[in-house]
Amino acid sequence: MLKQIEGSHAVAEAVSxxxxxxxxxxxxxxxxHIVEALGEMVKSGELDRCEFINVESEFAAMSVAIGxxxxxxxxxxxxxxxxxxxxxxxxxxxxxxxxxIVMTDANRAIxxxxxxxxxxxxxxxxxxxxxIQLFAETNQEALDLHILxxxxxxxxxxxxxxxxxxxxxxxxxxRVDMPTQQQVDRFLPPYEPRQVLDPREPVSIGAMVGPEAxxxxxxxxxxxxxxxxxxxxxxxxEFSTIFGRESGRLVxxxxxxxxxxxxxxxxxxxxxxxxxxxxxxxxxxSIGALGICSYRPAPLAVIRETVKGARRVVVLEKSLAVGLxxxxxxxxxMALSGLHLHGYTVIAGLGGRPILKSSLHALFERAGxxxxxxxxxxxxxxxxxxxxxERERTTRxxxxxxxxxxxDVGVPTASGV
Amino acid sequence: xxxxxxxxxxxxxxxxxxxxxSIAAFLGGRHAQAVPSFGSERTGAPVVxxxxxxxxxxxxxxxxxxxxxxxxxDPTLLHQIDVFQGLGPDGYVLINTNRSFEDLGLGEFMxxxxxxxxxxxxxxxxxxxxxxxxxxxxxxxxxxxxxxxLISLDAVIAAIREKFSGKVAEGNALAAGAAxxxxxxxxxxxxxx
Numbered sequence: 001m002l003k004q005i006e007g008s009h010a011v012a013e014a015v016s017x018x019x020x021x022x023x024x025x026x027x028x029x030x031x032x033h034i035v036e037a038l039g040e041m042v043k044s045g046e047l048d049r050c051e052f053i054n055v056e057s058e059f060a061a062m063s064v065a066i067g068x069x070x071x072x073x074x075x076x077x078x079x080x081x082x083x084x085x086x087x088x089x090x091x092x093x094x095x096x097x098x099x100x101i102v103m104t105d106a107n108r109a110i111x112x113x114x115x116x117x118x119x120x121x122x123x124x125x126x127x128x129x130x131x132i133q134l135f136a137e138t139n140q141e142a143l144d145l146h147i148l149x150x151x152x153x154x155x156x157x158x159x160x161x162x163x164x165x166x167x168x169x170x171x172x173x174x175r176v177d178m179p180t181q182q183q184v185d186r187f188l189p190p191y192e193p194r195q196v197l198d199p200r201e202p203v204s205i206g207a208m209v210g211p212e213a214x215x216x217x218x219x220x221x222x223x224x225x226x227x228x229x230x231x232x233x234x235x236x237x238e239f240s241t242i243f244g245r246e247s248g249r250l251v252x253x254x255x256x257x258x259x260x261x262x263x264x265x266x267x268x269x270x271x272x273x274x275x276x277x278x279x280x281x282x283x284x285x286s287i288g289a290l291g292i293c294s295y296r297p298a299p300l301a302v303i304r305e306t307v308k309g310a311r312r313v314v315v316l317e318k319s320l321a322v323g324l325x326x327x328x329x330x331x332x333x334m335a336l337s338g339l340h341l342h343g344y345t346v347i348a349g350l351g352g353r354p355i356l357k358s359s360l361h362a363l364f365e366r367a368g369x370x371x372x373x374x375x376x377x378x379x380x381x382x383x384x385x386x387x388x389x390e391r392e393r394t395t396r397x398x399x400x401x402x403x404x405x406x407x408d409v410g411v412p413t414a415s416g417v
Numbered sequence: 418x419x420x421x422x423x424x425x426x427x428x429x430x431x432x433x434x435x436x437x438x439s440i441a442a443f444l445g446g447r448h449a450q451a452v453p454s455f456g457s458e459r460t461g462a463p464v465v466x467x468x469x470x471x472x473x474x475x476x477x478x479x480x481x482x483x484x485x486x487x488x489x490x491d492p493t494l495l496h497q498i499d500v501f502q503g504l505g506p507d508g509y510v511l512i513n514t515n516r517s518f519e520d521l522g523l524g525e526f527m528x529x530x531x532x533x534x535x536x537x538x539x540x541x542x543x544x545x546x547x548x549x550x551x552x553x554x555x556x557x558x559x560x561x562x563x564x565x566x567l568i569s570l571d572a573v574i575a576a577i578r579e580k581f582s583g584k585v586a587e588g589n590a591l592a593a594g595a596a597x598x599x600x601x602x603x604x605x606x607x608x609x610x
Contacts, residue, residue, distance in 0.1 A: 004443035006436070138476075168478055173439045173451040175474075271476030356479045 001178050007139040007169040008033035010176045011104060011162075014143035016047045017184040018102075018150045020076040021191075022068035024053040026061045026083065032106045032170055034078045058083040062090035062101075069099040070205060072196040074150065077101070080166055081108035084122045088129075095130025095221065097206060098194070100153035102146060103131075106166040107267070107318075109351040113402040117352020118166040119318040120266065123295075124327045130221050132160040132228055133296040134248060135266040139169055140176045141293075144247035147179070148239055150188055152231060156224050157194045163295070165268040167352065179243055187242050225297040232294055250299035252291040253306055255281060259288030260311045261368055264303070264332055266292045269316065269348070269355050276360045287364060292328070303335035312342035314367045316360075316378075318349040325375040342370055348378035384408045418471040419567060420481045424500045425490030425554070428460040433580060434488065434554030435466035440576035441558070441568040442470040450475040463498060470567065488561060489513060490540070490553045492521060506530055511560050511600075513540035513553040533607040536564050536600050540592075547592035548585060559593030560600035570597045 003010070012034045015023075023042065025035035041047035053068075055061045061077050069075040079087065084105055094101050105123045109115040123133055134149065136142035142164040149160035164170060195205055209217055229250065236249045254274050256262055263273055270291040280287050290306050292299070307313050313336065315329035324330065326345035336343060344367055349355045359379050366372050387408050391398045398404070421438060425431035432453040439451035447470050454465035467481040486509035487500060494500055495512075504510070506529055512518075514537050518527045527535055538560040540553030548555075555577060562568045574590045581589060 002443075004440045004449065168452070171453055173436045173449070175443060175448055268478050272478045274476050354479050356482070357477065358482075 001180070002175055003178050004173055004175055006033065007142060007164065007172050007174070008106075009037050010139050010143045010178070011146055011164070011170075012037035012041070013178055014146045014184075015076055015102075015104075016041050017179065017181055018076075018147060018188055019074065019190075020047075020050055021073035022051050022053065022065070022075045024055050024061050024064040024068065024075070024077050025079075026055050026058050032078050032080065032104070032166075034104055034106070034170075038076075058086040059090060062087040062094060062103075065101045065103070066090060066094050066097065066099055069094070069101050070097070070195070070197045072191070072193045072198070074154075074191045075099075075101045076103070078104040078106065080106040081110060081116070081122050084126060085110060088126065091126055091131065092129045093206075094159045096217075098157045098221075098224075099159060100150075100157055100191075100193075101159040102149045102153055103159065103161050104146070105161050105163045106170045107163050108166040115351040118168050119350045119352070120163070120327075121319050121350075123161065123163045124319045126161070127296055127327070130158070130225075131296065132156075132158055132225065132294070134160065134162050134293055135291075135295055136162065136164040136169065137252065137268060137270045137291055137293075139164075139172060139174050140245070141247050142169055143176055143178070144239065144243065144245070145293075147184055147187060147243075148235055148248040150191075152228065152235055154191050154193075155231065155235075156228055158224050158228065163267065168268045177243075177245065183242055187239060229294070229297045229299060232297075248293060250292075250294045250302050251306065252293060254289040254291070256288035256290055256306050256310075258286065258309065260286040261288070261314060261364065262307045262310045262312075263287070263289045263314045263316055263364065264292065264307075264328070265289065265316045266295060266328060267318070269318065272355055272357055273316070273360065276357055276364065279357075280361070280364060285364075285368060287368070295328070295331075298331050298334070300331075300335040303332060304339070307336065307341070308339055310341055312344065312367060312370065314344045314346060314364065314372070316346040316348050316355075316363075318347075320347050320350060344372040345375045346372075346378055347375065353379065381409065418469055418475065418477075419485045420483065421468040421470070421486045421488065421561075422481045422484040423466045423468070423488040423490065423554075423557075424494050424498070425464055426460075426494070427462045427464050429464070429490045430552045430554035431464040431490060432466045434490070434558060435468045437555070437573070437576040437580055438468045438558055438561070438568070439470075440579055441562070441572035442468070444572040444575050445568055447471065448473060448475050450477075454480060463494060484508065486561065486565065487511070488557045490557060492516075495521065495523070501526075507534070509534045509561070509565055510536070511557055511564065512537045513557055515539040515542060533604050534564060535607070536560055536603050538596050538600060540596060543592045543595050544589075547595065548588035555589040556592045556596035559596035562593075563597045563600035564604055570594065573597075 042052040153160040317328040329345035435451040439449035442449035483503040492514045540556035543556040
């Protein structure tokens, strides 16, 4: 059924259709409308046989999710930004224990400086935690990915993080096709746990594993992710048979065949990139785009296959590996090993800076002439940056960088009197 | 693609206005995307929201840079920020005020635009009369339906009923209808003038 609703509400409805049994969340910023809506559904009885647990912190949210999942309940939570960092220890444990929790990350930046806006720093900080991480390009895909996530998680006994751009998707009203309960039930069978804590048959999970077996357990975590690489396309195929649309493949290719320039990105910025690709194609430029849906596991072979005929690859990412450059770009470089093509990294959209079509046009034109630097910060205000560097060079007590930059760009601050 | 930018202040229903506009467009069979301008919204602070309407899926995620229509919920913003930024000469401008463009000191400026696409609406007064609260978003949508013909009044009223219920919904529906009629009269006058 077609609906015009907010991204967060679309996801809440999709999660509800997945018949979760435990939803836990810490109800404070940065939390999303998703759990708010789910809380209302549980209270009204619209979502029955589900317990909604208000917990005392994000750390507790993931800890309760671990307990609930280990007891055999289909378990869901949502977080963002500092919330994800605060639950980090439990995030690793959920994956290490092999518990099929599904969590939404409404992607936001990480402080300091304090910033509530969108980028991918939060999710990418957990890239090695063992969670599967899927990135949505649209609200339709965001809601679809949650249905796929429960199926994938429970089949492999691994947690899945569905990443959707905070604000840009979570707060956007757009058209979505909401599946029926019958369709979701056909795709997602009842949860059959591989391991379950049951007082009638007591077992323990979470053993201490010493050097004699730790590597094997860790290798098996890696092997499971490799299994996911094979299962995601299969499940996406089943998904499209039942729901009648494509969602949740490893990657999404857009006009990449014979493209001399391939732009690689994740999440909602792919929409803007596709518009730019169309406009540049119309004026004869050979360009295409590759959206990474499955960030973990990393679809290295598919990336390589897609770009092997290209002359250059531009990785545009909403994240920064401080002191290195790109995070996604580093992964992509793994896929390109031995290929002779130019590789450019572009850091864009940090902390919610809009990624403009006009900026992308100029960027891709420069890329086409191979004039880009190895690492480019899109639309960086160099005047402001240089002023701070100059101040630090000449003044010992130069003060806080964030406050100085705000003053230089003309934004009033509390301390800037 | 038709792009709308709504300017107002926190508490005036700017974001909700954009969302209802998108619902009305959706009900009219169009694709629509409504997004807030992602600030920490506080009562009284300037707030911006966007709505795009098209016949195809809308993929673009940048803020609306060159609006086809401006809905200005608070005329005091005219002196505070450049609300007209990016607006072309064929653009629509609706301002919530009981004064005319000339009274607002915009007579000369607006002369460069198409008269039948400009409209001032006493949206706050209508909201107070029918809803009992100074929330001008819905009357402005009613007026926008009349001036642009892009969405129908019925669709606006249906969108109101998706967002609100009971007395608030009915009051807003009446306010939208009243603003629609006022704007339609103004448009006829401007067309014949």
